[in-house]
Amino acid sequence: MKVVIIGSGAGGLTAASNIKKYSEKAEVTVITLENRVAYSPCAIPYVIGGEIASFDEIVMHTPEYYNEHGINIITESEAIEVVSSENIVKYKPKNDNEVILNYDYLVIATGGSPFIPPVKGTDLQGVFKVRTIEDGAKIKEWAEKSENAVVVGAGAIGLEVGYGLKELGINVSVTEMLPQILPRSFDPDMAIKVQKYLESQGINIILNQALDEILGNELAEKVVIGNNIIDVDIVILSTGIRPSIKLAKSAKCAVGKMGVKVNEKMQTSIPNIYSVGDCVEVYDGITKQKTQSPFGTTAVRQGKVAAKNITGREAVFRPVLNSVVSKIGELEIGAVGLTEISANLNGLDIIVGRSKALTKARYYPGCKPIDTKIICSKEGKILGCQIIAKETVAERVDTMALAIAKEVECEELTEMEFSYAPPVSMVVDPIVLAAEDALNKIKKDL
Numbered sequence: 001m002k003v004v005i006i007g008s009g010a011g012g013l014t015a016a017s018n019i020k021k022y023s024e025k026a027e028v029t030v031i032t033l034e035n036r037v038a039y040s041p042c043a044i045p046y047v048i049g050g051e052i053a054s055f056d057e058i059v060m061h062t063p064e065y066y067n068e069h070g071i072n073i074i075t076e077s078e079a080i081e082v083v084s085s086e087n088i089v090k091y092k093p094k095n096d097n098e099v100i101l102n103y104d105y106l107v108i109a110t111g112g113s114p115f116i117p118p119v120k121g122t123d124l125q126g127v128f129k130v131r132t133i134e135d136g137a138k139i140k141e142w143a144e145k146s147e148n149a150v151v152v153g154a155g156a157i158g159l160e161v162g163y164g165l166k167e168l169g170i171n172v173s174v175t176e177m178l179p180q181i182l183p184r185s186f187d188p189d190m191a192i193k194v195q196k197y198l199e200s201q202g203i204n205i206i207l208n209q210a211l212d213e214i215l216g217n218e219l220a221e222k223v224v225i226g227n228n229i230i231d232v233d234i235v236i237l238s239t240g241i242r243p244s245i246k247l248a249k250s251a252k253c254a255v256g257k258m259g260v261k262v263n264e265k266m267q268t269s270i271p272n273i274y275s276v277g278d279c280v281e282v283y284d285g286i287t288k289q290k291t292q293s294p295f296g297t298t299a300v301r302q303g304k305v306a307a308k309n310i311t312g313r314e315a316v317f318r319p320v321l322n323s324v325v326s327k328i329g330e331l332e333i334g335a336v337g338l339t340e341i342s343a344n345l346n347g348l349d350i351i352v353g354r355s356k357a358l359t360k361a362r363y364y365p366g367c368k369p370i371d372t373k374i375i376c377s378k379e380g381k382i383l384g385c386q387i388i389a390k391e392t393v394a395e396r397v398d399t400m401a402l403a404i405a406k407e408v409e410c411e412e413l414t415e416m417e418f419s420y421a422p423p424v425s426m427v428v429d430p431i432v433l434a435a436e437d438a439l440n441k442i443k444k445d446l
């Protein structure tokens with residue numbers, strides 16, 4: 001069985017190594033634009049800020065490692081066309097002629113490309129996107145000779161990079177066209193807590209203003225955002241990604257608004273072509289609408305599902321809840337499921353529960369505040385959760401993801417058994433306190 005995989009990101013390489021795991025005889029070839037593979041893009045902001053010493057540390061394996069393990073990696077090559085009627089891929093190595101490869105199965109794992117706002121000046125020197133390890137290295141090199149930075153886009157990645165630049169001693173402004181930071185995963189009442197923290201760390205936040213223009217001759221010199229004109233040496237565009245669907249289109253795979261269309265086996269509209277990662281369209285587990293899930297965790301899970309199905313095992317990829325977690329400075333932030341705003345936009349009748357608690361027993365040295373918000377239906381079904389603290393956020397978000405996926409109700413959550421010891425938790429968990437608050441409101445409403 002010959003399998004060709006296009007893309008060496010989390011989705012492509014997970015599919016490759018799992019196909020090899022389940023079928024030793026499979027001939028697996030991965031084609032990628034990049035010269036480095038198997039690195040963690042998620043760690044780029046922390047290398048920029050110096051928490052991780054170098055970009056070499058975030059590379060897990062070399063192409064040679066994969067070649068030794070029976071996976072043929074073709075680096076610095078662009079897949080340019082898929083002729084699905086003939087089961088062939090045409091690719092062009094850097095500085096070489098086009099090559100044709102046959103496949104029995106193809107996996108399109110081409111990821112996403114950064115959205116570049118359609119304004120003047122984004123092509124000036126000193127303006128960067130943040131996607132690949134190469135982007136990260138260029139940002140770090142430029143940042144080291146910079147004094148003033150503007151990060152456009154206040155999603156988690158924009159804030160992580162902004163904080164990293166601040167750690168290098170640079171004056172940082174983060175700008176967002178919407179009225180709050182973290183607009184995709186957090187409600188304004190929670191996002192403001194993160195905003196206040198960032199401001200307390202010296203980061204300037206500009207809301208409600210879109211990027212108008214970047215001014216300069218060859219180098220970026222000023223950023224115009226509404227009434228603000230900010231001097232800059234470096235600009236980071238962190239304005240979202242668009243699925244890379246060109247190759248899937250060339251293969252004549254069906255493509256939807258959010259990306260390549262796949263079924264729950266990660267199979268495209270062409271049966272021997274699978275697609276995984278940031279380039280595919282997925283379903284939201286609560287609203288059942290089509291959406292994107294541009295997360296490493298999603299790409300890895302999809303890669304495993306595709307590998308199992310290609311090698312004759314049964315596996316399905318379920319609709320997503322888009323759990324997100326991040327660490328910005330000392331602050332951990334996490335969210336899963338619907339926000340209050342998105343629930344309202346979807347016309348759902350909801351109740352909100354909140355708790356302000358501690359991460360350890362009140363008397364235990366070093367306990368830290370933890371703020372939790374739960375969104376649930378009037379009937380008590382949990383729909384979403386947002387948590388902010390200086391520790392223990394990710395595990396609680398994961399508990400809530402399981403609760404939402406298993407349709408646990410608020411009342412059941414309040415009855416659930418949680419572990420407890422003073423140095424690591426409170427006797428009543430913060431998420432139980434928030435669920436109790438929601439439950440009280442539901443009972444009052446009845």
Ligand SMILES: Cc1cc2nc3c(=O)[nH]c(=O)nc-3n(C[C@H](O)[C@H](O)[C@H](O)COP(=O)(O)OP(=O)(O)OC[C@H]3O[C@@H](n4cnc5c(N)ncnc54)[C@H](O)[C@@H]3O)c2cc1C
Pocket residue numbers: 006007008009010011012031032033034040041042043044045077078079080109110111112130131132157244247276277278279293294295296297298299325326
């Ligand atoms: C700065 C940053 C921080 C992030 N933080 C997190 C986080 O904390 N948690 C989390 O879950 N996710 C995070 N993400 C998102 C996560 O990295 C992505 O969701 C994940 O990498 C997607 O994997 P993928 O395989 O779909 O695509 P990618 O990793 O983008 O890989 C796409 C691959 O396709 C190749 N390719 C594309 N077109 C072609 C072509 N025509 N020919 C050959 N090769 C091609 C590229 O070279 C690349 O190898 C972060 C992303 C960034 C950039």
